[in-house]
Every structure is written in structure tokens, then in C-alpha cells.
Amino acid sequence: MATTSTVDAESRRERLLEILNADGIIRLDAAAERLGVSPMTVRRDLADLETDGQLRRVRGGAVPSLRPRSFVERMSIGAEAKLVIADKARALVPAAGAAAFDASSTVGTLLSRLEGASDLSIATNSYENFQVARRLPGAHALLIGGEAEERTDSFVGLLACQAAGSLHYSRFFTSSAAADPARGTSEVTLAETQVKLAFVEASDETVLLVDSTKLGQRALARALDWDRIDTMVTELDPADERLDAYRELTNLL
Template sequence: MFAEERKVKILEIVNSNYRIEVSDLTEELQVSESTIRRDLQDLEQAGLLKRTHGGAVKLETTSFEPTMDEKELVNIEEKMEIGKKAAAFIQDNDTIILDAGTTTLQIAKNIQAKNVTVLTNSILIALALSKNKDVDVVVTGGHIRKEILSIVGPITDRIIGQFSVDKAFIGANGITIKEGCTTPNIEEAHTKNRMIQSAKEVYVVADHSKFGKVSFARIAAIDEIDGIITSKGIERSIIEQYKSKNIRLIYN
């Protein structure tokens, strides 16, 4: 395979999977690690991907955000796994916040606890929970973001500020140790941060594709959350990296 053909193949893989590892590429393309690293360097210089420690990720602008329909198609099995895992943290009589998102929607669908009160800014989560007789739902007012059917803005933030809950489950578009948890929309980030301030315990829920990405607006620094609930397929290198910084990753 010629170098240009190999680079085209690398781009196809990263655009399909969001993240790739050098070791996986060497095995699939049958070339040395040094060759792959040179290819990744060339592709990064051309503005076609972003290199990471041990691999590369799909290049997206920090302000890019998929629609709700697009998000629902990505890593759905991981999100279902995370939803069940996070729902297990919810106990009888808990008060919780569920942020708007496809992963938090899976939490709503898996709540088994009794006499739970949920505060949410998600139209879809409110609708899903309306069928659960053991859950009392409080929906924030505010401005509806039609792309992802979330409710945000000053009215939303004021309403959230009137509550104090046991646990909050927050979604993020990007997670890094340095930049913390981020999302493309400023209003969304502010509302998520207000949710964090209103909770005794805070858990970020995110599939593997969110690690190593940085979006435009910061939700919170990594030390402002109590744990990150993710899928069991998360890369060992990420686990070790976060463990070394005493950041709790919940993946089993």
C-alpha cells in the first residue's frame, strides 16, 4: 500500500471511530509504529486529525455539536451500559438532577429506585419519566434548544438555583484532565455548572469517545466532580492516566 493510500485509510478509520491507537493501525495496515506516527504527523499538519498520546482523534471544531438525532446513533450500546450503571447509584428517596443528553436519557429509562424526585432540563427525559410511577418529575422553565431539546438560559439557571439535590448526572462533549469537562454551547455549559453547584454528589456520564476532546465552553474543572461513569471498554491508558491524578473512573 502506497503512503497516500495508507493515509486515506487512516482518515476513514478515525472518522468512523472518532479515536484510533497507533498499535491498532500497525496491526491493521501491517506497517511499523514509526511509519504510522509519521503518517499521523503529516495528517495533523494537514489539519485532518489531531494526534493524542498513543494515537489520534477525529478533528472537530470546538463549537461543533451534533443534533439529538445524530447523537442517538453514536455509541448507543455504550450509552445503554452507562445508563444502567449510573441508575444503580440512585437510591430510594433520592433527589437527583438529570442533565439533557442521550446518555442521561438512558439513566432515566433505567431508574429502579422508589420515591425518587428528578429535576431535569430535558423534554425527552421528562417524557420518559412521566411513565414511571415511582418518580416525581420537576421540569425547569427556560429557552428550548431545538437541536437537542434541552432547556437552558437565565430562567433555567434561577430555577435550578432554588433546589439542593443528592446527586447530579451531567453529560459532556469533551473530557480532559487539563481542560476539565466541556461542551460547545455557552448557555448549556452555564446550566450544567449550575446543576453541579446544586448537588451534593456529581457524576459525569460519558462514553469513550468523549475522552481527549475539548469543546468551546467549560462546564467544570475535573476536581469539581466526584466521578466519571463510563463504559467497561475504556482504554487502559486512559484509566491509568486518570488514576494517577486520583480521579475516580467508574467503568466496571
């Protein structure tokens, strides 16, 4: 019986992680119903997964743990929300001039949804996002190089910051690990924040692309204050009450 119980628990936890990757969040009651178990059982499973560093428990469920992840791993989390955000943000991408795009997977989704540009220089510190940008008709892709951050598949460090600040951008498109109404955005590494700040300083406007699971959260390193963010794009309807705390801080889309 103990062996069967252990196998069942392992199977449940695998399915919970599948839900987390697909939706970007685990909602306790909904997960219990899908798995055919009690909410208390799901709570225990979430506690074990949190101990293993697989997720982070929040009220009513769990969200991905705030730790460095590869581009591929990040791309697989909350894919549906990323598509909604990208489609909402497409109209904000200029057709010409220069625009900056960070190394986030949400920004990568936005780039993949663009159909082309008139004469747009696209600068990014992500090789994956650079590869997408270089295939866009009418776009000139610029890879911001520097020190390779192996954990996040991005380029960071002094050279990256200097290169990021060498152009003038009409808009900078960025995501974040967390977005708190009192503390602004934050990232899982300090090096990521430094490159983003360099992009912000060189840009007329900054557009934050962030899914709702990151709202009200805080990660390791503080990044952007709200007075540096002109527009926040989420997968939510702008009238959603979950955005109430952000209405006076930035434009919502």
C-alpha cells in the same frame, strides 16, 4: 474511471460515518481492514470528512466533531458505550429524594435503563429526558424550562439556571462534550455550561458519565473542574491505562 473513483470514495466515506456513529470512534487500521483499502486511503477520506465538518481527526483515527448536535443525533453516536455506562451508573441513582439529570443523550440512556424509584423527584433540562423520566414508576419528573436551545434540544438561559438551582439534589448526573485531565470538562456551547454549573451548585455529588472517545479532548466552553466531580463513569474497565491520568482526580467506575 474518474466517476467510478468518486463513487467509491463517497461510498467509503458513508461507511466511515456509519462506523463513527456506531462506535463513537474510527480506528484507522481497523477501518482500513473493514473497507479493504490502505490506511493512507482512509487518512485521505478522514481529511476530507474533517474539512466538511463531519468528524475530527485524532491520533490513530477520528472522533465526532465537537459541535452542537440534536438529541437524536447524539443518541445514535456510540450507543453501545452508552449502554455500558448506563448499566454501571444505575446503582448510583437514589431511590428517593431528588436527583438532577442534564440534557445529554448518555444521561437519557441511563434514565431509559431505570426500572423505577420509591419516591424520587427527577429534574432535567431536556424534554426528551423528561419524557422518559415521567414514565418511571415512583418517579416525579420535573422539566427545567427556560430558553430553548434548538441546536442541542435543551433548555438554557437565566430561567433554566434559576429553576435548576431551586431544589436540593443528592446527585447530579451529567455528561460532557470533552473531558481533559488538566482543564476539566467542556461543552460545545457556553449556555450548556451555565445550566450544568447551576445543577452542580445545588447537588451534594456530581457523577460524570463520559465515553472514552471524549477523554483528553477540549471543547469550546470550560465547564466543570475536577474538584466538582465526585465520580466518573466510562465504558472502560477502571483499571484501563487510558484512565491513568484521571485516577488522582476523581473516583472511577
